Amino acid sequence: MESLSRRLKKERTKNSFRFHPMCKSLNLVSLYFADDLILFSKGSPMVVHHLKIALESFSEVTALFPNKDKSLAYFGGVFTVDKKVILEDLHMGEGTFPLKACSAYSLVLLGLRNYWMSIFILPQSVIKEVEKLYRGFLWGIKGEKSKIHLASWDLVCLPKPFGGLGFKNGPTWNRSILGKFIWAIMDKHDILWVKWVVHGNLLTRDNFSKLHIALDSCLCPVCGLEEESHSHIFFNCRLSKEVLQEVSSWCGAELWPSNFTRWKVWLANSKAGVRIHLAAATVYML
Numbered sequence: 001m002e003s004l005s006r007r008l009k010k011e012r013t014k015n016s017f018r019f020h021p022m023c024k025s026l027n028l029v030s031l032y033f034a035d036d037l038i039l040f041s042k043g044s045p046m047v048v049h050h051l052k053i054a055l056e057s058f059s060e061v062t063a064l065f066p067n068k069d070k071s072l073a074y075f076g077g078v079f080t081v082d083k084k085v086i087l088e089d090l091h092m093g094e095g096t097f098p099l100k101a102c103s104a105y106s107l108v109l110l111g112l113r114n115y116w117m118s119i120f121i122l123p124q125s126v127i128k129e130v131e132k133l134y135r136g137f138l139w140g141i142k143g144e145k146s147k148i149h150l151a152s153w154d155l156v157c158l159p160k161p162f163g164g165l166g167f168k169n170g171p172t173w174n175r176s177i178l179g180k181f182i183w184a185i186m187d188k189h190d191i192l193w194v195k196w197v198v199h200g201n202l203l204t205r206d207n208f209s210k211l212h213i214a215l216d217s218c219l220c221p222v223c224g225l226e227e228e229s230h231s232h233i234f235f236n237c238r239l240s241k242e243v244l245q246e247v248s249s250w251c252g253a254e255l256w257p258s259n260f261t262r263w264k265v266w267l268a269n270s271k272a273g274v275r276i277h278l279a280a281a282t283v284y285m286l
Contacts, residue, residue: 007057072095205227
């Protein structure tokens with residue numbers, strides 16, 4: 001795509017080229033999503049013809065051609081006469097909104113957020129700021145002011161069958177995506193990291209010393225009172241004790257065994273029910 005990018009850059013520097021109004025501040029002409037391509041410009045026949053020239057030049061060099069059956073032109077605020085000229089020039093059909101690339105938007109732009117959400121519970125302030133940026137991209141920003149939102153974010157986050165775009169609500173998705181780790185501890189005992197937790201094979205500092213790997217200190221980096229070991233992390237560390245005390249207090253019961261051996265037996269008890277879910281969640285967060 002480097003060849004196409006250079007050709008588009010050449011076309012956009014010509015005096016007769018005009019950017020799409022929403023893309024002018026970014027000098028944005030193209031977006032790539034895996035094997036999909038979206039081109040932007042002002043909706044006039046002369047300007048769109050520049051995009052056609054770039055595509056034809058790219059095809060001559062690479063022998064790669066747009067799939068006419070899957071390629072569509074989308075318009076907003078363009079006169080019918082101009083639409084007809086553009087479609088005839090491009091030999092494409094007219095697409096209708098919502099643009100299918102919204103799924104690509106969700107995949108690419110929200111992918112980074114979802115990656116970190118699959119690892120941590122993100123602060124609410126961070127989630128709100130990230131969603132603010134995404135809303136700005138979706139509806140448009142002029143300077144420091146957002147343009148009118150055509151639908152509420154809650155509506156946008158609804159599944160497509162219910163009139164939304166299928167985006168994920170930040171706080172809800174963050175809690176849901178972390179639930180897979182709880183399920184993994186309970187049912188997916190063949191997963192490597194679950195084996196590490198259940199069988200005491202975490203790469204703690206005492207295990208490093210057994211492998212004759214030199215460390216500055218073998219003490220727990222959290223409390224600094226005892227050697228960091230599997231048992232210490234979950235039962236003896238000051239932080240662990242505080243967390244477990246809060247969880248037990250919230251449940252109104254003492255639900256955490258006092259040593260690792262008893263913990264494994266207790267976790268294997270299918271009758272523990274909700275307590276196992278709580279234990280698995282606590283293990284993951286620790």
